[in-house]
Amino acid sequence: MNNHPLEDLSKRYLSENNFSNSTVKSYGFAFMHYIKYLKEHDIEFAKTSDVIKFREIKRNLGYSTTWIYIQISALKGLYRYLRINQKNFVLPLEYAYDIMIPIKNEKINPVIKKPILTLEQAKYMILHTKEIRKSFWHYRNHAIVYLMLTSGLRSYEILRAKREDYKLVDGGWLLYFPSNKSNSTESYVKLSKGAALAMNDYLNLRHDDNPYLFITHQKGITKKALSRMFFMHMFRSVLKECGLDNLGITPHCLRHTAATVNLLRGGTVESTKQFLRHTCIESTLVYVHHIERMKDDSERQIDAFILKEEPYHYHDDNEFLIFE
Template sequence: MNWDSIIKSYQSYLKIERGLSKNTVENYSFDLERLLLFLSQNEIVVSPLKITDEIIQQFIYSVAKEVNPRSQARIISGLKSFFKYLVFEDYRDDDPMELIETPKTGRKLPDTLTVEEIDGLIQAIDLSSNEGERNRAMLETLYGCGLRVSELVTLKISDLFFEEGFIKITGKGNKQRLVPISDVTQKYILLYKNTVRIHLSIQKGFDDTLFLNRRGKQLTRAMIFTIIKNLAVTIDLNKTISPHTLRHSFATHLLENGADLRAIQLMLGHESITTTEIYVHLDRTFLTQVMNSFHPRK
């Protein structure tokens, strides 16, 4: 079996059996493309069923010269997933990634914004345009509900359960969760929906998509990044931010105001509490405040 056919089978497995998103499947595929490019450049002719751990180690050494440890770890993780699939499907008896170690990367703490900085971003939105009302509603939803950007752009009108105070989110692996939504966020969504969206010429297939571009289609992830980065420039915010920054700020502010870590995990849709702990990093000052407030020997 050659590389092309087995990679296509692997992609189908990721999408259908594991339920991974298109973006995740593309990332896994890109890791394999890098490996194939390495084999081609070094004139190494070997099938996916016969490639050895020595060849893969050579590839990883070459990657290490080009990317940081975090990116290297991601590539190794992608390759491990692929070869585990080959073993699982009985294409191979051995796993050439078994003894290959992932570099230690440490915990990278994402940037967070203060409440004042978030207010500044939202206040910088030009509300004289239709897109302004939409952008305000989107930023309020990102921050107010702690959504991933992919969850925001795919949010459906039929997912809004305002009377119950929740929205239904379809996250990674098509896993669904209910997230509370505040009256403030509801107000801005309804304002956009009833005064702006209602006048759009909506394209077929996007009738139920909440946030639309001016052509009546679903917004792209890149567009959300651009909107937020432009707002940061407008207010001279000296931080590198993205839609994910608002998600992280949502979690951090909840924790700092006394929310339970388990509750935050459920709202963010994290499978592991360890992932939530990375997001809601605590500075020593806050830890001291918690100790002084809640420990019986204070």
């Protein structure tokens, strides 16, 4: 089999979704492996059993749990997309059924791989970006940092946000996000008093008709949203101005920080789940595990236990010498 229908369909799937560059790369690599397997076994329309066989082959070859997790996640998204659009795209009936539904994904240990800002660093980012405000973009950057650190926004939510979605409701400012699911209600985040003040200071300086909440302020660009590349460049500049550019901090680290701070201040897991707009509690528990691990003093205690000069003599029933 020289060509496979999933080659073009997978590219269309990636192009029509607002995935990050890293996700596009990972999913594209996953699709390449899967389609190669289908072509080698002359499978045009895969069944659930074919996917399971493919997964087991990769597992036996020594591929990591994380790699298989990404592979299955990519295929789940692709086949769900094909099922939803089967009629619209006039696809073969074989795509009307999602073959990935019966397949459970790999379990991976929840960890936070990106750095989380300390309270001092978060405070400094907010105060420093406020102090240096002079131009339009300084006001914009301060509002973005404040909003992300106190509301836990994702970077793509910052890019998509429109001015019409920013509303005053019952004396408080809210930022709404259109739902991606037809049966879900519109979600929103509440702005703290400081974040709302930073936002309004920025918007009061604007006299353009650009519908987006945050814009570039470059001449000739009047209707466009911030691009991912521009946003990353802007964020790196902010980190450099704050002296935090050598810590590996990414925009998503601010969301991690907001979640962690909410738990540290006494917020419940459920309130943090709602605050982050997580669909499942497992995603929120990652932050609980992180805090518990940071509070755990096992390493120092073990060090003191091993190196303690004066042993505590205690004899149990088996007469073993145990150190305090």
